[in-house]
Amino acid sequence: SKLVASPLAIDFNMNEEQLLGYAVTFDGNKTYEVVGSQIGDWITDPKILKFTHSAKRYGHFFEIDGIEFDTELAAYLINAGSRSLSLGEICEKYLGRGIGEGGDLFSEFDSQSILAIWDLVPVLKRELQERGMNDLYINLENPILNLLAKMERTGIAVDRKALEDEASHFKSIVAAETKEAHSAAGKEFNVNSPKQLQAILFDDLGLPKTKKNKTGYTTDAESLQWLYEKSKHPLLQNLLRIRETSKLLSVIEGLVAAVAKDGRIHTEFQQTIAATGRLSSTNPNLQNIPVRTEEGRRLRSHFIPQKPFTKLMTADYSQIELRIMAHLSNDKELIEAFKSGEDLHSTMASLVVGITPSEVDPELRRRIKAMSYGLAYGLSAFGLAAQLDISTSEANELMQKYLERFGGIQDYLKTVVAVAKKKGYTETMFGRRRYLPDLNQDNKVRREIAERAALNAPMQGTAADIIKFAMLNFETLAKRAGIKSRLLLQVHDELIFEISPGEEDDLENIVREAMGSAAKLAIPLDVNIGIGASWAEAAH
Ligand code: DCT
Ligand code: MG
Secondary structure: OOOOOOOEEEEEEEEOOEEEEEEOOOOOOEEEEEOOOOHHHHHHOOOOEEEOOOOHHHOOOOOOOOOEEEEHHHHHHOOOOOOOOOOOHHHHHOOOOOOOOOOOOOOOOHHHHHHHHHHHHHHHHHHHHHHOHHHHHHHHHEEEHHHHHHHHHHHHHOOOHHHHHHHHHHHHHHHHHHHHHHHOOOOOOOOOOOOHHHHHHHHOOOOOOEEEEOEEEOOHHHHHHHHHHOOOOOOHHHHHHHHHHHHHHHHHHHHHHHHHOEEOOOOOEEEEOOOOOOEEEEOOOOOOOOOHHHHHHHHOOEEEOOOOOOOEEEEOOOHHHHHHHHHOOOHHHHHHHHOOOHHHHHHHHHHHHOOOHHHHHHHHHHHHHHHHHHHOOOOOOHHHHHHHOOOOOHHHHHHHHOOOOOOHHHHHHHHHHHHHHHHEEEEEEOOOOEEEEHHHHHHHHHHHHHHHHHHHHHHHHHHHHHHHHHHHHHHHHHHHOOOOOOEEEEEEOOOEEEEEEOOHHHHHHHHHHHHOOOOOOOOOOOOEEEEEEEEHHHHH
């Protein structure tokens, strides 16, 4: 360690799983290249400050500490909508020079990369500073990079055998349904071929035509559902079940393939993809396992604790986007509705229609709830109409009434778009920006998409910021308390923990504190916690 000067810029060369070497510079002039899979203890020394590019990609495999600045992460924060975050692209953009063509670590190219990282640091720091995002970078995104890498290395245990059994189970359903589909159609055909499907449905069976597309008429799941309701032809039931089951099957196969030697799945969290600031999960995607279906819950039951850990805990924020909407819009009625402690959606529905909450029927509650989330997520009147199965004019009318009643929300949403148009970007409570150049587009379709993005980016983005702060709070509090229980996953507004024997109560207190204190809103953040022998059992 003593021989390594700080700060240093470092770049790694890896194959699938092994480090092949690395390059460093201590001054931006001279570069040092080292071959081999060994690095000294200094790589985990937090006092040896490092400049990196895309450090989490490496942190997925081995521990790196002391990352002071990551050029990919900073470039993402500066312009979260950018798809061009490779070192070459940001080097072109901010330094006006290239880093050469390909080559491995030990060529000219890589001394250029390492020098590019070094030179980019002050430039990107200035860009962050100018946008007022220094604190967000230092206090949130940079520490989250390290935490996500640690969570990825930890992974989550699964019952591989049970997942394999699920795969066989769903395979046999697909096979049986395919057989039935063939007999319903009166001949064998490839159920996955849109072309053959079109011939059977529209030519052979003469069923009503769906929407036109490039190859004829669409056969997507939604159209098949429509066609089933229209015709009640049994073939469509088989086809729909095949679609649903195949999707689940591919999720399961993805999970099975991802089980590592340690019996755990190590997803990769994408920190620099979503323009809102949300995380996504890939290889495999653990954020898209169906939540609401019986089958989805069964898949979650195969995510389990591994010795010496004994249970899993899930903790999620309830209605976080709506709480943020209440806070940002400062709508008195919405804040009251939250504070009244009665059922939020019924209370809101009663206010919109002018009846008492107890008079609100489930359908009205559902509509108002969809309305609220629609606003928070940037759904159009058209999308709302489709979701509620009502006409667009009915949806518009509902939205009108809703916004009249919650005038603060209406004012807020108008202001958000107007301000974003003027500034060119939206901001979260914590200063995360999203640039939306299309807000000043002449093209109406593109402009309206940008307007909806402007509406929901502050709410979704603030929710993303808050849960990230909660994760960091947890790390601090858990370390201070000396507990061994650990954070495994983040699924949007939910965190999943693995519990060390005897720590249930301590963990619950820490998690409540960490999540509850992540932001000060006009109404408190509400956290639900569940404990169980699997992810499904821990859900609530
Ligand atoms: N959701 C959505 N649009 C809807 C309904 C739900 O986007 N029409 C999303 C956002 C919240 C998340 O799903 C969880 O859904 P619920 O638990 O149904 O929401 P809730 O506000 O907790 O309502 P409830 O009191 O009915 O559980
Ligand atoms: Mg709920």
